[in-house]
Amino acid sequence: MRGREKLFLLLGIIAAIGLSFASGAFNRYYLGIVIDVGINIILAVSLNLINGHTGQFSLGHAGFMAVGGYVAAKLTLVCGASAWIFLPALLLGGGVAALAGLAVGVPSLRLRGDYLAIVTLGFGEIIRVIFQTSEFFGAATGLTGITRLTTFGWAWGLAAVTVYVVACLVNSTYGRGFIAVHDDEIAASAMGINPVRYKVTAFVIGAFFAGIAGGLYAHHKGVLTPSGFDFIKSIEIVVMVILGGMGRTVGVILAAVILTILPELLRGVAEYRMIIYSLLIIGLMLTRPQGLFTFGKK
């Protein structure tokens, strides 16, 4: 057992970077999708900490992703793009997103269930509208000409970090507090757990990684438009979490993979794509409401 988690993390990062060198051999289209998958894993696993493990239904993840994306992209646009500036830019984006998470989380986490969902939805939209009206961030046109720094190694390496952080956090005596808050807030507080503290922590960490994902996304696509971060994007991430099984890290990763690839596979039937996608989700929810990939212990 000793240090096993760290070994996994190391192997994950090495594999990601190693494969990254070979990625020139891949078809660009496929490579793009694989990077999308990595980014979506970061988004889904970080949202899973909030929605799944801690049980706080947030619909604002796209908002935090936008914060991270815009901040990181602005930095590389202003300071010039190089691999050296990329990591600080991503971290700064994540940091500002975490601050946004704190600002949103502290007042709204007093609310529960549906109310929290509505408030986070509202905050996510406010963040988007702020970018949409800000000339500094390119207003409705957004930011263009962002250097494409995101490689396979960056996306999957940081996905490995995200999985490591969330898994290590939850699988500890400290981290059982998140699940306790999810299961029964009153009992949790009677056992010495500060529910507000845990919820805010989950929110801030979740927002941080959403911000990182945003930065990766910006430097993957090369352009950022505010409309890319509307609440539909939040819903997409929520669907990954629900489909994977709330609080099941492995399931959520699989769901992120499938739900990223599925729309691409359905490109052939372009007009019906969203209909089929939606029907599949409805079908899955009817047959496996506990999530697709919930086998055994989490």
Next chain:
Amino acid sequence: MSALLELDKVTITFGGLTAVGELDMKIEQHELVGLIGPNGAGKTTAFNLITGVYQPTSGRISFRGKPTVGVKPHELSLAGISRTFQNIRLFAQMTVFDNVRTAMQGNRAQGISDALLRGRTFRAGEARVDHEVMELLKIFSLDHFRETMSKSLPYGDQRRLEIVRALATQPKLLLLDEPAAGMNPTEKQELMELIRFVKDKFQISVLLVEHDMKVVMGICERINVLDYGKKIAEGTPDEIRANPKVIAAYLGKDFDDA
């Protein structure tokens, strides 16, 4: 020497209803006190006041000489007040082991950074928590259920697990809210022995809310009787049994049980 827990004219009103009115109550170190009364008399409300879930409208509560009004439930738990719930509130998605270790927050000197770095402090801390949880589970013969999900335990074991979880917070005062509810006579007998044992083994005080008079009269050293939020009597089990007010309000004329 001040009492472990002291309630001084504690009142709480919900709208126009006085759920608990001017309640005075003292619990000394290492004492087993009962709190009884008809349904709706305010027993659980009193629990919620002591554990900080509700704030009193007026009056003072102090625990180990310090006022507890305005102190949050989790802070009171860390200070040494632990409880079980009338309707079992275990962490349903967790195993028996995790239920108990989750309650060891005050006793683990680790936080986020340790959990992420997974260094020596973390492993030593987790090993210690593991050891302590298993010790507790062994005492209550729940150790073979270690990896069982708490919700799939038999009912009586769930009740016992709730007590174990409460003890894992290392309390000075344990509040038990109707622990015998739904138990059969044999289980009740075992429960009485368990409560006595817990009190002696862990050197703690216990406040017991219970409807089963056999249990209450059998183990409590002192009993407080509530009716409509007011305390109508206090005394030893024998005194309570003979008190005409208590008989009229609660026990009933024919009470000669236990």
